[in-house]
Amino acid sequence: MRASQLLLPTVKEDPAGAEAVSHKLMVRAGLIRQLAAGVYVFLPAGWRVMRKIEAVIREEMEAIGGQEMLYPVVNPAEIWQQSGRWQTIGEELFRFKDRKGADMVLAMTHEEVVTWLAAREIHSYKQLPQLWFHIQTKERDEARPKSGLLRVREFIMKDSYSLDADFAALQRSYDKHIAAYDRIFARCGVNARRVLSDPGMMGGGISHEYMAPSEAGEDEIVLCQKCGYAANVDLAVAGPEPAGAAAAVTGGGQEGPREIHTPGMRTIDDVAAFLGIEPRELMKSLVVVSQESGPLLVALRGDRDLHEGKLRRIVGEFRLATPDEVVAAQGVQPGFVGPVGTSLPVLGDEALRGGVFTGGANRADYHLAGISADQVVGEYHDLRLVRGGDPCPECGGPLAGERVIEVGNIFQLGTKYSRPMGATFSDEQGVERDIVMGSYGIGLERIAATAVEQHHDEHGICWPAAIAPFQVHLLVVRAADPSQAALAEELYATLAERGLDVLFDDRDLSAGVKFKDADLLGCPVQVVVGKRAAERMVELKRRAGGDRRDVAADDLAAAVAAALGAS
RNA sequence: CGGGGUGUGGCUCAGCUUGGUAGAGCGCUCGGUUCGGGACCGAGAGGUCGGCGGUUCAAAUCCGCCCACCCCGACCA
Numbered sequence: 226m227r228a229s230q231l232l233l234p235t236v237k238e239d240p241a242g243a244e245a246v247s248h249k250l251m252v253r254a255g256l257i258r259q260l261a262a263g264v265y266v267f268l269p270a271g272w273r274v275m276r277k278i279e280a281v282i283r284e285e286m287e288a289i290g291g292q293e294m295l296y297p298v299v300n301p302a303e304i305w306q307q308s309g310r311w312q313t314i315g316e317e318l319f320r321f322k323d324r325k326g327a328d329m330v331l332a333m334t335h336e337e338v339v340t341w342l343a344a345r346e347i348h349s350y351k352q353l354p355q356l357w358f359h360i361q362t363k364e365r366d367e368a369r370p371k372s373g374l375l376r377v378r379e380f381i382m383k384d385s386y387s388l389d390a391d392f393a394a395l396q397r398s399y400d401k402h403i404a405a406y407d408r409i410f411a412r413c414g415v416n417a418r419r420v421l422s423d424p425g426m427m428g429g430g431i432s433h434e435y436m437a438p439s440e441a442g443e444d445e446i447v448l449c450q451k452c453g454y455a456a457n458v459d460l461a462v463a464g465p466e467p468a469g470a471a472a473a474v475t476g477g478g479q480e481g482p483r484e485i486h487t488p489g490m491r492t493i494d495d496v497a498a499f500l501g502i503e504p505r506e507l508m509k510s511l512v513v514v515s516q517e518s519g520p521l522l523v524a525l526r527g528d529r530d531l532h533e534g535k536l537r538r539i540v541g542e543f544r545l546a547t548p549d550e551v552v553a554a555q556g557v558q559p560g561f562v563g564p565v566g567t568s569l570p571v572l573g574d575e576a577l578r579g580g581v582f583t584g585g586a587n588r589a590d591y592h593l594a595g596i597s598a599d600q601v602v603g604e605y606h607d608l609r610l611v612r613g614g615d616p617c618p619e620c621g622g623p624l625a626g627e628r629v630i631e632v633g634n635i636f637q638l639g640t641k642y643s644r645p646m647g648a649t650f651s652d653e654q655g656v657e658r659d660i661v662m663g664s665y666g667i668g669l670e671r672i673a674a675t676a677v678e679q680h681h682d683e684h685g686i687c688w689p690a691a692i693a694p695f696q697v698h699l700l701v702v703r704a705a706d707p708s709q710a711a712l713a714e715e716l717y718a719t720l721a722e723r724g725l726d727v728l729f730d731d732r733d734l735s736a737g738v739k740f741k742d743a744d745l746l747g748c749p750v751q752v753v754v755g756k757r758a759a760e761r762m763v764e765l766k767r768r769a770g771g772d773r774r775d776v777a778a779d780d781l782a783a784a785v786a787a788a789l790g791a792s
Numbered sequence: 793c794g795g796g797g798u799g800u801g802g803c804u805c806a807g808c809u810u811g812g813u814a815g816a817g818c819g820c821u822c823g824g825u826u827c828g829g830g831a832c833c834g835a836g837a838g839g840u841c842g843g844c845g846g847u848u849c850a851a852a853u854c855c856g857c858c859c860a861c862c863c864c865g866a867c868c869a
Binding site for chain 2: 365443633636668755
């Protein structure tokens with residue numbers, strides 16, 4: 226490809242509002258343009274990256290027996306009603322009516338279509354297992370698109386679906402995907418690890434997410450260096466607090482609580498600073514309203530945050546009480562709420578057990594010191610969000626926290642979809658049974674963006690070789706110089722003959738512009754035809770690391786191949 | 793959905809507080825000089841100031857409503 230004929234609109238300035246490095250660089254390098262919030266156009270070079278990622282994924286899916294097909298984006302509402310997701314998914318699902326007034330949806334994933342297909346075409350155990358996949362646009366009306374390609378409303382996903390006769394077979398399909406995913410991420414140069422996840426809207430049993438460490442990530446995981454436990458904090462179980470961790474004391478615990486004047490001190494930080502104690506010595510009291518059981522008081526140690534999912538599993542749907550409701554229930558404004566003397570049921574986090582704390586006095590401008598958790602908490606549960614530094618729930622070792630980008634996920638769906646949608650088969654005994662399913666996703670733009678997040682420097686992107694828009698960026702310093710131009714043309718032809726993807730910057734521009742563009746775009750190997758063209762010498766530079774050396778033109782193809790192998 | 797912010801040539805932004813003939817840098821076009829790290833000189837083109845309504849002799853500027861986009865939170869795989 227000749228740069229003179231390629232739409233590669235690089236820009237000097239960061240796009241307005243961009244925060245994530247990958248967002249800035251992908252726009253600046255001329256790979257993408259934003260059409261609407263969370264909706265992007267892929268320009269030629271950007272699309273080349275996507276197609277290379279797609280090719281890697283396709284190869285690895287075929288290698289484990291995947292059969293590629295294509296499912297429609299436009300779905301009739303019926304199948305989504307059958308699976309139940311028409312009801313359970315909220316505004317994230319794009320819905321519309323066709324001209325006849327029939328409800329339709331834009332698919333955000335394809336369990337429904339796959340199960341519909343399976344229900345029609347799979348009848349016998351002899352047809353199992355099946356492994357189906359497709360690579361297609363997905364539509365999700367994200368509440369808050371952000372960070373360039375990291376969180377969008379329209380994106381391309383490889384999703385595969387396994388159909389098996391039983392759970393043992395599902396586990397085999399699952400394991401095949403694990404192996405394939407490890408290879409896919411490795412080949413794409415993305416550092417990602419598999420962690421336990423919360424199945425969320427996909428439903429079903431075991432699931433894992435592939436998480437790529439990055440500051441730009443929106444998720445957080447904890448991992449144990451000692452035993453390898455790794456989980457999304459959405460799911461992570463809190464390990465037991467070390468003995469005595471809760472036992473900090475302010476004021477005597479024996480003789481009971483004692484009032485302290487704390488005028489206007491409403492937040493944990495305010496109170497701690499005012500009293501000269503640590504947040505962990507405080508008890509945080511939240512009033513929540515459960516749909517089923519009404520108002521409740523939830524108590525946590527002052528330095529801990531509530532994990533809403535954990536509370537939801539215990540009390541069902543709930544919301545934080547409004548200030549008016551707090552006053553109605555506790556007789557005091559938020560900020561001075563406490564468990565002593567409350568009429569509400571009190572749920573306490575395990576980290577409070579056995580400790581003595583300072584908490585709200587249920588009286589404006591007063592707190593109580595010396596509250597014994599065991600005397601006020603009705604039930605203890607694991608309610609806190611796990612964070613780095615906590616003990617591992619498996620082995621007690623310290624957990625490290627890490628921000629990550631979710632680049633893929635795998636779910637053991639079981640019969641969650643096959644049962645309601647009637648996808649069954651006859652087993653060896655002629656007994657009709659539900660197909661056991663799994664679903665497996667990988668987001669292509671997330672791989673692209675993550676690769677940029679993980680591989681860049683102050684000059685631009687440093688693409689992993691397998692997914693770079695071009696393998697080689699060939700540029701002539703002076704296109705107007707006949708000997709330089711002639712040698713560059715010759716090398717362009719030679720490299721292309723070797724089957725290499727070459728971007729040839731033949732533009733008659735000042736050298737600086739071309740160097741800057743090449744670094745921004747980030748192809749793994751750069752070849753510079755310059756001053757020494759007459760001697761048939763060129764410069765070879767590896768983008769990552771920046772090492773450069775002179776190479777004889779006749780040895781270039783071999784040198785490029787070697788450099789690519791090392792990238 | 794709650795809170796905050798922004799919308800001015802293609803891009804990044806200034807101008808708005810205190811109303812009075814719309815600016816800069818980059819990019820683009822033409823001419824010339826340059827030519828190994830986003831060159832220089834000269835000459836140009838290009839904007840109903842997000843939209844609608846209001847106040848005013850006069851609105852980019854003040855007021856109201858709407859729209860879009862960004863950030864924080866909620867939500868989410």
